[in-house]
Amino acid sequence: MGHKIVIAGAGGIASAVGLIIAEWAEGTPQLFIGNRTLDKAQQVAQWIKDGVTKPCEVKAFLLSENETTSEMESVFREGDILLDCLPGSLAPRMAGYAKEYGMHYVNLTEYVAETKEIMALAKDAETGFILQSGLAPGYIDVLAHHLFLEFCKANKVDKVDSLEFKVGALTHHAVAPHYYGFTWSPIGVATEYIKEAETLRNYKIKQRPSLSERATIIIDGIAYEEDLTSGGAADLPNALEGKVGNLDYKTLRHPGHYAWVDHQIKGMEKDDDTIATLQRVMGEAIPHIEDDQIVLYAAVEGKDSKGILRRNEVAKKIYPQKVGKHTLKAIQTTTAVPMVEAAYHLLTTKSKGLILQSQLDPLPFLNGKFVTPVYGEIEE
Structure with a gap:
């Protein structure tokens, strides 16, 4: 048994x-x-x-x-x-x-x-x-921690400049105005957009507002938008404080989505119901889509023992997969x-x-x- x-x-x-x-x-x-x-x-x-x-x-x-x-x-x-x-x-x-x-x-x-x-x-x-x-949080944090440890070992250092890790649960196509489709819990999405993100800035733990550090990243030739969201860093800020200059978790989205979310949030009153309100607004406008993909990226950057700047990266795309007789979403x-x-x-x-x-x-x-x-x- x-x-x-x-x-x-x-x-x-x-x-x-x-x-x-x-x-x-x-x-x-x-x-x-x-x-x-x-x-x-x-x-x-x-x-x-x-x-x-x-x-x-x-x-x-x-x-x-x-x-x-x-x-x-x-x-x-x-x-x-x-x-x-x-x-x-x-x-x-x-x-x-x-x-x-x-x-x-x-x-x-x-x-x-x-x-x-x-x-x-x-x-x-x-x-x-x-x-x-x-x-x-989960796999992406273990992967990021692995990159940090391997970088330090290979380059004979105990500190790095940055450790960044990002995940997007995305549809294959995105249409205006929201450029998104729900592939998982709407309440989870709303929560990570509203609550603060825990980061490392200049080697120290710092709380940052979610959706406050937007940038563009190209992975395998495709452009995505990335931004801070809550929760994804797990305990790495605490574990690596003093060892990593800048550390953060960001969520990947198709270009245009975050601007749409910003517009929705600006029209709301900030109160205890902001998460529920955002969930409702998104639920009324954004469809649920079954055919999904997961895009993930992690990178560590710093100088080796000779002062040469180096960067190690891992990127993966994962698609729906058959387990037994059923096909599971990514x-x-x-x-x-x-x-x-x-x-x-x-x-x-x-x-x-x-x-x-x-x-x-x-x-x-x-x-x-x-x-x-x-x-x-x-x-x-």
Whole structure:
């Protein structure tokens, strides 16, 4: 028998996480899909069963919003790990369940305040907690940290001028006036556009307004716009303070999109509902599109021990991919596999306490069993 894995949520990422585990993991893991709507959890459980090419065990359960039911207690006692695919506002509650019932825990959220709350909760836990382990934050931070470490080793230095890393979840085509299509959560997009970004400027941590440092970047001959957004830097500003002159995470978009967003925000009153208002405005104007692509880029720049300025770069484009009998969107696979890789790291090493993105051993993670089929290998 395989591990007993509890997945909180029944959306697109939770579905992908379940399918990837069921199809790619060794043995026969037992999956528990929990959602506030039991019908949705049951639909996802059946979708996973229909999509795998080998035996799997999947059970749906009701994940109550208001209480801890006897069914939830039974599942949590049986589970080895809780994979939190719910909105970030619910993450502290899910992490609390993991600690209370002795499960490992992995989440995806870019929400900063909730992450800090879980960090305090997890520091003395008897099980392992890996936070922000999706695409951005997640894979892109591990890749950026790897570039930093390799640059310092190869060039015999301990500081660099800049470390930049960027991700775009994009459509293949973009039309006026918004030049965008939703490929993932609208509330996630609105949140990262409004909340502040954490950066390094002149080797020190500095909060910067999102959408305040726009620039153009050309990747594989195609021009994109980049700008600061919240959450994607994970813990790298803290881990690399004093070692990197300028560090930031930026989101990639097709040219013209950010100008449209600026125009929408300028017409709003700044209050506690700004995120919800922006989400509503975008939802009324921007369509959801299934055929997506992920564009990512990371680079480190600095002088070597002889004073020569050098720059190392990695760029990737990732498209929808078939897993088992289902085809998953690029945003699904690229978000799900880092979470699954993190989960199996905890299950196989039996780690305890808090593990942040900068504390993962980069190369084994980047070339892991679940990550490599989606992202490809990273050379040493």
